[in-house]
Amino acid sequence: MARSGVLRNLLAGAFVAGVLVFAQSGVSPAEARGAPESFADLAESLTPAVVNISSAQRRNNGGRELSPLQRKFNTPAVSLGSGFIIDSSGIVVTNNHVIDNADDITVTLHDGREFAATVRGRDRETDLAVLQLDGAGTRFPSVSFGDSDSARVGDWVVAIGNPFGLGGTVTVGIVSARNRDINSGQYDDFIQTDAAINRGNSGGPLFDLQGKVVGVNTAIYSQTGGSVGVGFAVPADLAETVITQLLEFGETRRGWLGVSIDDVTPELASTLNLRLPKGAVVTVVRPNSPASDAGLMPNDVIMEFNRREIDSVRDLTRAVADTPIGATVPMTVLRDNRRVTVRVRVDRRESRMLAANPGGVLPASAAQGSGLTLQEPTEELRQSFGLPVNVQGVVVTAVDPESTAAIVLQPGDVILEIGWERVTRPNAAVDKLSKLRNLNSGPVQIYVQRGDLLFYESLRP
Missing domain, CATH: 2.30.42.60 (Pdz3 Domain)
Known part of the structure; x- marks a missing residue:
């Protein structure tokens, strides 16, 4: 990326104490609501459901038996991160990169109890993973997802996690921006926050003031690897969809349309008599795909998919991915300066990615x-x-x-x-x-x- 900083799956942020609003001529000054007197009650109620995660990868010797000296110094590679419990049976959400390639996963609760954990499912594309704690008969404290779509820029948020392996740490900030694309994948739709997030906070929750999880802290923008006030969280609405699929199927099941698309440029919008450059223009239609079966054509501009307005390529990618496999849904396209509605039966992306050589x-x-x-x-x-x-x-x-x-x-x-x-x-x-x-x-x-x-x-x- 041509940027002066570095994006890291480690997380960072900084607390901004207040906002100064300057009134312009003819513009009334905005009024900001004051911060809570204390976040102590909220932190006390939420911290028990936030966990520290230690994942170890045992080093091997290419299948050969280790010598006594090699065994003595063959210490496992250890990764530290955070997570949170979403069900009293011990279901934990974290980042995939926290437990990727791990041979052993240990989860430590706020009260010091340790439990082994196994992977229920993972998704590299959104960097999310679900773990199951090995604690038969134990009822664990838990938290639940909130509505990240209702989160507004400027809202207070609370991050709890395990920075630098120190254990339960609470930081506070605001939602700095929404719908951020940081070029980490095609499903980028991050909440940006200035709540202080550092190495080890990966996989931890970002809470609203109602105690609901509105994001999963995943990455930072930093030149040093430390907190500079720019952290990114997977929004709860996306995370909850992925987590539900991982729990039900052990894998994701995303919709697939079979097109290559591009954003509508201002020049193209002018040609199409669009007031704003909105929609996703089709550049390639795959043969034998849902798109070709529906009669989609190159240069069609997709304006709506399954009754969701499409402003950009990311909107369409997310809308198609969220559509149930096998569902037939309406899609409105702009073709030759007129709107046309077609119906498309969504296929499964993962199956299509592995479609060749099924045997x-x-x-x-x-x-x-x-x-x-x-x-x-x-x-x-x-x-x-x-x-x-x-x-x-x-x-x-x-x-x-x-x-x-x-x-x-x-x-x-x-x-x-x-x-x-x-x-x-x-x-x-x-x-x-x-x-x-x-x-x-x-x-x-x-x-x-x-x-x-x-x-x-x-x-x-």
Whole structure:
């Protein structure tokens, strides 16, 4: 990202004591409600349901037996974070990055009791995870989700968590902004807050003054790794939807439309006689997709989906993802300067991402790695994905929805370059990604063709 700071999955923030409102000529000064005399009662009632999470990853020796000296110094890698209990049976919500790749997870309550925990489900795309405490017969203190959509910029919020492993810590601030896109994934819709949040607060709750969880603290914007007053939380309305699916299915089940889309630019809005640049313009319609079955066409501008107004690409992505799989819903598009309503039957995104090679048998020319299945552009694939006849590169035929690749790639994409080098063979592409991953080189630049679009993306191998 071309920014002066660094986004980190560690969290930070700073408390702003007040706001000075200057009256302009003809504008009445705004009146701010005073802060509560104390947050003590609220903190006392909520803290018991907030937990500290310690996850350990045991180091191995490539399957070989460790020597006595190796065993002595083979201490596990430990990650510290926060979480909160949403059910008295011991269901805990946290960030996925807090427990990712963990072999052992220990949850410590505010009163010092420790419980082992197992993973009920996780979602890398929203960085959320659900744990189950191993405490048969124990009734745990719990909190519940609130309505994050009603949270307003300037509202007081309270963060409770485990910064730097210190244990239960309470900080207070306001909602600084809403609907923030921090380029962490296609479902970005963060609440920004200045409540002080630091390393170890990841996965902890952000409360409103009614004691309801309005966000899950997830990331910070910081040049130093410490608190600078810009923290981000997954809004409760999004988190609750994901958590419900993880508890019911152990995985997410998001809707899929089968289109590539772009935001409406001011220039396009003027051409379409739109008062404001609103909607999502269709650039590519996938063959054999819900969109193609519904008669959607390139250059259609989607204005409403399932009776939800669409202002931007993010609005459509969220609306489709939230739609029940198999549901047939209305979609209003602007086509040739007139509004047309079509009905579309939503498919499941995760199934489509793994649609290729359902039997697990790969063609001889295919290769798998970094969450991708890659093949050469055969005539069958060109017809299946609607690819140009002269396309060159390697075709993405399946993407593991749990991989980081799912954030930037989808079946039908053609990878033309990896790290500024042309790629034409699947095995060579997989080998290059594997070498970069082993070198811990970080994200690599890839050049992608998606329909008629050509663009660069950053892929973490």
